[in-house]
Amino acid sequence: MTATVTYCTILTTNYLPKAMTLADSLRRHENGAGLKVLFSDVARDEDLPDVEGVECVSTASLGLSAREVQQLAMIYELVELATAVKPLLLKHLLDTTEAAVYLDPDTYLTSPMVELLPELEASEGGILLTPHFLKPERPDAKMGESHMLAVGIFNLGFCAVDRRAIDFLDWWWGHLSLECLYEPLAGLFVDQKWVDIGSTLFAARSLRHTGYNVGVGNLPERPLAADADGYYNSSNGERLRLFHFHAFDSRHPEKLSMRFEHSSRDDLAEDSAIRALCAEYAEILSAHERSLPAPPPYPYANDSRGRHISRRLRRAYRQELPTRGHELPSPFVAAEAVAYDEWRRSAWKSVSKSFVGDTAKTARWLLPEEYDRVRKRFPKLAGRMSSKFSGGDGMWG
Missing domain, CATH: 3.90.550.10 (Spore Coat Polysaccharide Biosynthesis Protein SpsA; Chain A)
Structure with missing residues (x-):
């Protein structure tokens, strides 16, 4: 059959x-x-x-x-x-x-x-x-x-x-x-x-x-x-x-x-x-x-106010989603625009950490010997970077 x-x-x-x-x-x-x-x-x-x-x-x-x-x-x-x-x-x-x-x-x-x-x-x-x-x-x-x-x-x-x-x-x-x-x-x-x-x-x-x-x-x-x-x-x-x-x-x-x-x-x-x-x-x-007619623009590229949603902003939202999913305002709902604006302003810390974390990962891969020398010379700084800038995934501790 x-x-x-x-x-x-x-x-x-x-x-x-x-x-x-x-x-x-x-x-x-x-x-x-x-x-x-x-x-x-x-x-x-x-x-x-x-x-x-x-x-x-x-x-x-x-x-x-x-x-x-x-x-x-x-x-x-x-x-x-x-x-x-x-x-x-x-x-x-x-x-x-x-x-x-x-x-x-x-x-x-x-x-x-x-x-x-x-x-x-x-x-x-x-x-x-x-x-x-x-x-x-x-x-x-x-x-x-x-x-x-x-x-x-x-x-x-x-x-x-x-x-x-x-x-x-x-x-x-x-x-x-x-x-x-x-x-x-x-x-x-x-x-x-x-x-x-x-x-x-x-x-x-x-x-x-x-x-x-x-x-x-x-x-x-x-x-x-x-x-x-x-x-x-x-x-x-x-x-x-x-x-x-x-x-x-x-x-x-x-x-x-x-x-x-x-x-x-x-x-x-x-x-x-x-x-x-x-x-x-x-x-x-x-x-x-x-x-076919020309396709419409991708509806999830911008928020309800027309601002482009950056990759790092998406990653910041993702980091908070598992614990704050029910609280996070949607960028795509006009009625939640004010609340989303407030979250967006507060997300700069996560965005900055993500950027520094990715920079540290890149240095660790591309310049391993130099990275190791910095880590040994400044162990406290290296420890803070390892714990704070691990990407939130437990993959880079």
């Missing part, structure tokens, strides 16, 4: 054209399958856009109160928020489907994912993940093994779970509810690094088919070619299933990524499979971009 599967993605409104392109590819290759789209920047269902071909949901569907969503939107920046709610969405979907598959909005199917359900069923914990790399690092790798130490082993642009994964999703949300941070100094890369731990604790399975989550980073180990049936890995013949476009601009289809310069000129030659895939994707994506 075939399990029921729901495909989903999470985005802010400016990424909607990419999600519509993903939805087109799902319908084409997965027997008309639909795509559920969670808008992390839309708090109420009545404010959702009307989009043909996708099912749109707001953060009201996550089982959080409006206040809890506002708090998440305050402590996290845009990408952090969108990745933090991933386990909540997946768990919500498992109430009505046997398996849920998360796909980043900038992924694109090129053939049916026939291996997906058998591989998920074979996993001990009901969790299926795609590692960034499946082979030892090549000399021409754009993002190698040392990069994985910073961002995590798995690319969470893909994640499949079934109902056996409920405990894993609860554990994952237990961290992401407060610790879905892009904080290189703390060894955190939003949702991904946590799954390095969770994959072992909850018996996840690595999908070792080389056609899934292919992108600019792992192309050296997964060279693409094309034939009458589509795209495939020319080194082993496995068909391309899912391609992940990182920082792709439909106005420049001759470039695989606007962020990473690809290392092989042959891949982007006019007659190459990659160039053909980029052109195919760009044509569909640009049509959706033209069909």
